[in-house]
Amino acid sequence: MCKGMQQSYINAGSLFFFSGEVSPSFKRDVLDCSLYCQLAASARHGKFVEPVEWRQTYLNALTRLRCNIVYREVQDAPLIDKGSLWDYVREKLAMRVPLALIERAESTLKQCVDGTGDSAARTLLMEQTTHCPPVDLPAGPDNKGKQECAITLQLGFIDVEPVISLIVISFKSIPPAGEMPLSQLFAQWDRVKDLDIAIVSAELDEHAFGYFRKDLVSKLGTRRDQLIVDLGDMPQTCARN
Template structure:
């Protein structure tokens, strides 16, 4: 249990984890920039069908609005190398040293606990809609469909800046759980598993010029794109 040390949100296909020690302004900036840059990228490209172009547009938007990427790394891995596991298992094995690894691990534990405690909570359903696309079917008799998965993870601490992960892959595995807790069979994955990692820091002198305009532009978009992820203790206290 994280006992209130970390907060989790679903944000337009991104799972955002923020330390409770972050200031309210830091939290608001991370949530707004995460939502705004994803919406900007999705206007130009499909995150499912043009993942690389989507990612480049998203990164350009981050930079334009004052979030400087200081370190980055990417991996294209055959599924056989990742082994069976959840998306958290896969990512934790590959996290580069510039990522806030402890905060990422806390977030992964938060996500697992949240789904186990209440798999039917609104945030879980929202992420499934945002991050999964049914690509094709092999016919009504087979019952096998391809699922394209395009997931982002963001982690933020009061001094670590913003760690960002982009994960995409396609699987023929029938759904056997919620995305944040599902155990994937590498034999069902089509092609490689694509991962990209970024460390970004806000350039206040730049972002300050956009902060209010971005917040206003998102006023009517948050309800459809953002939802708090409830961890186990939140559910038990209701």
């Protein structure tokens, strides 16, 4: 019988999903470590302009903080011939992540896309994951919905300590007028371009991370409260892949 509550968080440009078996201390370490590494990567590379370099720097920073990568798969042109980008992501996640956590991620993303989730949390996630630079086009109905947007999003899943399953997704798309850029995750795959996906399994060594913990938390300061948002709990199910 499964016990506990699944918990999910916005963590800057990422969403993290934890099973009820994960300890509070491990959860805090994962969120702090990831946030620090995201900010460190952004200090060196614009994640919407140089998404591949940003992702590499982010993963390297995780390793330096003793979040040791044990598996990495990178695809800059995944073979997708039908369905949506999310269908492909879900298939890749299913090899490493419990179905219940994948479904929670899908539900959270769809709530964000359709506007049914918390508005402040939704705004934060949009600010951290999407960039739609202005386009110099004449005003008029023919030019509506022609703004190209860059999306960089990470999803993190922790079912059993110390394993962290990560997927880092970046792509560009021109969302139809009135649709949010993240909605293109669920659109037909041919609506996206410059797609890059990294699937990572890592193990956070809490003892070794403890050497950095105090200084890291101090450096993050108020950004922990600003960029880490608790999205709430939900009953945990026994669903597995």
